Amino acid sequence: MATETTLYLVRHGLAGEHGSYANDNERPLTEAGQQKTRQVAHRLADLSLKFDLILTSPLVRARQTAEILMDVGLGQQLEEFSPLAPNGRIEDWVGWFSSWKPGKTGCLALVGHEPGLSTWAETLIWGEAKGAIALKKAGVMGLLLPKTGSPVGHSQLFWLTPPRFLLG
Amino acid sequence: MATETTLYLVRHGLAGEHGSYANDNERPLTEAGQQKTRQVAHRLADLSLKFDLILTSPLVRARQTAEILMDVGLGQQLEEFSPLAPNGRIEDWVGWFSSWKPGKTGCLALVGHEPGLSTWAETLIWGEAKGAIALKKAGVMGLLLPKTGSPVGHSQLFWLTPPRFLLG
Numbered sequence: 001m002a003t004e005t006t007l008y009l010v011r012h013g014l015a016g017e018h019g020s021y022a023n024d025n026e027r028p029l030t031e032a033g034q035q036k037t038r039q040v041a042h043r044l045a046d047l048s049l050k051f052d053l054i055l056t057s058p059l060v061r062a063r064q065t066a067e068i069l070m071d072v073g074l075g076q077q078l079e080e081f082s083p084l085a086p087n088g089r090i091e092d093w094v095g096w097f098s099s100w101k102p103g104k105t106g107c108l109a110l111v112g113h114e115p116g117l118s119t120w121a122e123t124l125i126w127g128e129a130k131g132a133i134a135l136k137k138a139g140v141m142g143l144l145l146p147k148t149g150s151p152v153g154h155s156q157l158f159w160l161t162p163p164r165f166l167l168g
Numbered sequence: 169m170a171t172e173t174t175l176y177l178v179r180h181g182l183a184g185e186h187g188s189y190a191n192d193n194e195r196p197l198t199e200a201g202q203q204k205t206r207q208v209a210h211r212l213a214d215l216s217l218k219f220d221l222i223l224t225s226p227l228v229r230a231r232q233t234a235e236i237l238m239d240v241g242l243g244q245q246l247e248e249f250s251p252l253a254p255n256g257r258i259e260d261w262v263g264w265f266s267s268w269k270p271g272k273t274g275c276l277a278l279v280g281h282e283p284g285l286s287t288w289a290e291t292l293i294w295g296e297a298k299g300a301i302a303l304k305k306a307g308v309m310g311l312l313l314p315k316t317g318s319p320v321g322h323s324q325l326f327w328l329t330p331p332r333f334l335l336g
Contacts, residue, residue: 046336125300132293134312134326144302158302160328168214 005102005145007124007155008051008109009117010069013037013138015061025059025085033137037065040138040163041072051075052103056111057084065138066111076103084112090120094152117141127153136162173270173313175292175323176219176277177285178237181205181306183229193227193253201305205233208306208331209240219243220271224279225252233306234279244271252280258288262320285309295321304330 014033021027029037054075056066062084070078083092093110102108110117114135121141122129135141142159145151182201189195197205222243224234230252238246251260261278270276278285282303289309290297303309310327313319 043336047333126294126298130294132324134324136326153298156300156302157328158304158330159333160325161333162326165215165327165329165334168211 003102003106004147005097005100005151006107007143007145007151008049008107009121009135009141009143010040010065010109010111011114011117011135011137011139012057012059012061012065012111013040013068015137028060029064033061034064034068036163036167037068037138038072039167040140041068041074043166044069044140045072045074049074049107050105051107051109052077052105053100054078054109054111055081055084057086057088057113058082059085059113062111062113066109069109069111075109076105081110084110084116086113086116088112088116090123090152093120094150097151121157124151124153124155125157133160134162135160136164138163140166171270171274172315173265173268173319174275175311175313175319176217176275177289177303177309177311178208178233178277178279179282179285179303179305179307180225180227180229180233180279181208181236183305196228197232201229202232202236204331204335205236205306206240207335208308209236209242211334212237212308213240213242217242217275218273219275219277220245220273221268222246222277222279223249223252225254225256225281226250227253227281230279230281237277237279243277244273249278252278252284254281254284256280256284258291258320261288262318265319289325292319292321292323293325301328302330303328304332306331308334 058080118133119129144156226248286301287297
């Protein structure tokens, strides 16, 4: 039976200054970034969110963000997914998604970067991206994907929030 | 000096059943609709939102919603704006907006209906609407409009929330 998937996109939290690490992939969350990301994670748990699977960019700041989501019990499972790294292609994710079997919640989370995540979201919603969505660090987006067929250009946006409006 | 305007779109709260009133324009918020709208309004005030002006659809359920926003001190001023009624044209609002003088906050709120509000939002963001945004009753959207020129196709979406994710 075809089921609807709810897709959550989470941008990594505040990380060290760009250029502060020889390899940008290693740049970790700052202390403040970890703290706010943890607050966001707790808030998502309070809202009863639960993901069958969390896919994360392999970069340290994203990986750490995804681990914080796991720590508070939001995900059943965590996997690295290389197309979530900067400049990753949504086509690779769409291919992966076409054979993904959702679990009990039907909810999938992607942890990554900007402008990648909002570009992917726009592509899912409108079929193309115009840079018209702003996703803050540790911000969250929610999309409802169609039951059948490609989600590209056929998804619906129901949630987009910066941390400050989520945490108050 | 050109200033950025932040535009908030608020959908009216839960109202009586469609068809329960001879004139649909008179259909009021239910008791539960009033209560949830009041909770949303208090939450917006807690988040330090403040509007120079609230424009509302003249229909009773929207007007009541706007009055609740005013009651908790969110707006400096409330005016009815007939293009916010169902099937109103965004062109009429864009014309109005081009000569609007923002006040201290630079924030403007529109209270209206679906699918009108999300159609307007999509038009502001992407230049056209595809029905790809879901705005729940008493839900809120936030858009950043450009400093100069037409906002159509040049605005940015930074917030979209159903009441349940706002209130928790």
